[in-house]
Amino acid sequence: MAKLGKKRRVRGIESKKSLYGRMFVLPWEIGIILFFLVPIGQSIWYSFTEVWLDPIEGITTYFTGLENFKYILNEDPKFVDNLTTSLTNFTYSLPIIVIVSFIFAVVLNQKFKGRVLFRSLYFLPVIIATGVVMEFLTQSVGGNQNPIIQLSTDASNAYVSGGIDFEGVLNSLNFPAEITELMAKYINMIFNLLWDCGVQIVLFIAGLQTIPEQLYEVSKVEGATSWEEFWYITLPMVSNTLLLVIIYTIIDLLTKTTDPVMTQAYNLMNMNQNYYHSSAMMWMFFAIVGVITAAVLFLYNRICARRWN
Amino acid sequence: MNFKSIDLKAYKNDPLQRKKAASKVGSWIFKAFRIFFLLSVGYIIIYPLLSMISYSLISRVDLYDPSIVWVPKHFTASNYTVAVEAMGYFKALWNTVYKCVFSALLEVASCSLVAYGLARFKFKENGLLFGIVLLTAIVPVQVYIIPSYLNYRFFELGGVIPFINDNIVGPIGGWFGNPELAIPTNLINSPLAFYLPALFGVGIRSGLFIFIYRQFFLGLPKELEEASWIDGAGPFKTFLRVVIPSSGVVFLTVTIFAIIWYWNDYYQSIMFFNQDFPLAVSLNGITGVLQGMGYAYEKSLGPTMAGCLLFIAPMLLMYAILQKQFIASIDRVGIVG
Numbered sequence: 001m002a003k004l005g006k007k008r009r010v011r012g013i014e015s016k017k018s019l020y021g022r023m024f025v026l027p028w029e030i031g032i033i034l035f036f037l038v039p040i041g042q043s044i045w046y047s048f049t050e051v052w053l054d055p056i057e058g059i060t061t062y063f064t065g066l067e068n069f070k071y072i073l074n075e076d077p078k079f080v081d082n083l084t085t086s087l088t089n090f091t092y093s094l095p096i097i098v099i100v101s102f103i104f105a106v107v108l109n110q111k112f113k114g115r116v117l118f119r120s121l122y123f124l125p126v127i128i129a130t131g132v133v134m135e136f137l138t139q140s141v142g143g144n145q146n147p148i149i150q151l152s153t154d155a156s157n158a159y160v161s162g163g164i165d166f167e168g169v170l171n172s173l174n175f176p177a178e179i180t181e182l183m184a185k186y187i188n189m190i191f192n193l194l195w196d197c198g199v200q201i202v203l204f205i206a207g208l209q210t211i212p213e214q215l216y217e218v219s220k221v222e223g224a225t226s227w228e229e230f231w232y233i234t235l236p237m238v239s240n241t242l243l244l245v246i247i248y249t250i251i252d253l254l255t256k257t258t259d260p261v262m263t264q265a266y267n268l269m270n271m272n273q274n275y276y277h278s279s280a281m282m283w284m285f286f287a288i289v290g291v292i293t294a295a296v297l298f299l300y301n302r303i304c305a306r307r308w309n
Numbered sequence: 310m311n312f313k314s315i316d317l318k319a320y321k322n323d324p325l326q327r328k329k330a331a332s333k334v335g336s337w338i339f340k341a342f343r344i345f346f347l348l349s350v351g352y353i354i355i356y357p358l359l360s361m362i363s364y365s366l367i368s369r370v371d372l373y374d375p376s377i378v379w380v381p382k383h384f385t386a387s388n389y390t391v392a393v394e395a396m397g398y399f400k401a402l403w404n405t406v407y408k409c410v411f412s413a414l415l416e417v418a419s420c421s422l423v424a425y426g427l428a429r430f431k432f433k434e435n436g437l438l439f440g441i442v443l444l445t446a447i448v449p450v451q452v453y454i455i456p457s458y459l460n461y462r463f464f465e466l467g468g469v470i471p472f473i474n475d476n477i478v479g480p481i482g483g484w485f486g487n488p489e490l491a492i493p494t495n496l497i498n499s500p501l502a503f504y505l506p507a508l509f510g511v512g513i514r515s516g517l518f519i520f521i522y523r524q525f526f527l528g529l530p531k532e533l534e535e536a537s538w539i540d541g542a543g544p545f546k547t548f549l550r551v552v553i554p555s556s557g558v559v560f561l562t563v564t565i566f567a568i569i570w571y572w573n574d575y576y577q578s579i580m581f582f583n584q585d586f587p588l589a590v591s592l593n594g595i596t597g598v599l600q601g602m603g604y605a606y607e608k609s610l611g612p613t614m615a616g617c618l619l620f621i622a623p624m625l626l627m628y629a630i631l632q633k634q635f636i637a638s639i640d641r642v643g644i645v646g
Binding site: 018019021025027031032034039043110112120121122123128131133191195199202203206207210240255257262279290 | 357427446449589620628
């Protein structure tokens with residue numbers, strides 16, 4: 001009898017806790033229903049239909065099943081190309097960004113003179129890169145060549161690489177022209193990636209700061225090398241942040257407006273008023289992004305969480 | 310017997326001392342390399358800012374002088390006055406503060422609650438809700454901007470608000486001699502179009518903020534909260550008294566990001582407002598305005614750069630202020646661990 005009572009009490013606390021959890025989440029659920037699900041549902045619905053915009057009758061839709069998806073995959077001249085370009089860029093950018101921003105965060109988290117200054121400096125990309133200012137930096141101003149950036153030869157890529165003419169430097173080294181061009185391209189690309197690292201650096205620094213100092217003191221007393229300190233303290237303690245940064249980077253890289261697939265879809269939507277093909281493109285792309293995100297979460301739970309937590 | 314020399318020899322050959330000397334040299338090399346590394350990459354980052362400052366101060370005469378690279382011979386502040394006029398700077402700044410910054414602060418609060426619920430409490434639909442959080446982070450606002458414009462334009466909650474207006478608010482207004490009284494159903498041009506989503510935790514990049522909070526809350530040790538539970542504090546009191554004080558770093562991080570992303574938002578502001586635009590919109594339109602004022606083509610370079618600087622200056626100031634808090638809050642983190 002006593003046993004039964006105890007069991008019931010435990011379950012009572014659990015159900016109370018889940019009630020509390022639901023209370024914390026409830027306002028957000030209302031918000032999601034009011035401001036997110038309805039517009040999103042409409043956009044998904046468009047991808048399975050044909051949509052006409054009429055000034056008098058408004059929006060008319062006609063259900064066509066998977067026709068839009070078949071069209072963009074089989075007949076659209078550019079979609080598959082854009083998709084592969086986008087995913088290739090993503091594959092090499094993701095590890096570079098995560099590793100580079102982690103290195104910067106570790107360095108900026110060390111105690112040295114001028115650290116506050118450098119931190120503010122490395123925060124600049126967050127302020128500049130997400131907004132209108134970046135557009136002014138990467139476009140021509142008032143019809144003139146923008147003096148601040150180098151526009152590459154195809155003019156669609158702008159490199160914000162400190163006004164250094166890498167191609168000129170490489171040319172003076174007398175390498176063959178193809179190698180020079182390729183190297184200049186990759187150097188500029190790496191510098192461009194720096195501009196995508198701002199948020200990640202801030203997140204990593206915040207994560208590193210939550211590691212209690214005592215852990216390092218204990219490890220010093222125990223005689224651990226800094227290599228061991230890194231593997232057994234720093235990395236496990238920032239593992240939550242690491243997952244956060246990886247997923248943020250995935251989403252940021254793939255869904256930013258300069259991504260080829262997103263650019264194509266936005267152009268279709270805004271210039272040609274083609275809501276059905278653009279919606280189909282986007283939702284197919286988001287499905288891919290979702291699968292990548294889910295795979296990363298799954299791998300993290302399988303490998304890292306088990307080892308570190 | 311030369312005692313000293315023997316001692317010195319032994320000292321020099323002592324492996325521990327040798328290791329110490331080597332590590333000292335190593336740390337000097339490391340420090341020098343660190344500064345070199347930070348400065349060289351920092352140059353790339355600060356270059357646009359420096360050139361913006363340089364071009365904003367340059368007078369038009371010097372623009373054509375090839376001998377002038379960074380520091381102009383004739384300084385001028387006229388670019389700034391032109392930019393302030395072209396952007397309607399102070400009015401736009403006020404609009405940004407009461408529309409964007411306020412929404413950002415609402416979002417900082419609402420997202421933390423949701424994330425705490427997801428991170429600390431187990432309930433059946435927890436995983437599903439976390440999936441939706443990620444979905445809101447993945448789908449950019451441009452995708453659903455038109456349906457949400459219509460949503461705000463006719464904000465009737467499926468007929469609920471008109472019903473309330475007809476049967477409750479209208480008659481009450483009638484008693485007080487104001488039969489026109491009604492809950493507004495058109496949120497376009499009202500700051501509510503920014504406040505409401507932020508209040509419910511679905512504002513700009515809210516999915517990301519919830520995710521940031523969740524990851525940090527997962528890393529907090531549970532013991533303090535459990536102690537607070539045992540002491541009889543409810544979940545909300547625990548959140549206010551225990552969780553918030555020990556997660557200063559994450560709150561500051563999210564505050565900084567929220568303010569910056571609301572400040573930089575251009576797309577939603579131009580959709581949901583027809584007038585009283587925030588700074589991002591007026592900066593975006595500065596080229597056209599400058600042309601109207603007679604500053605076309607290369608003449609517009611100086612004022613445009615001045616405008617960009619005026620746009621980012623408040624954000625830099627905010628970061629400088631919060632950065633100090635950041636460092637102060639680190640000391641408190643130790644208590645938790």
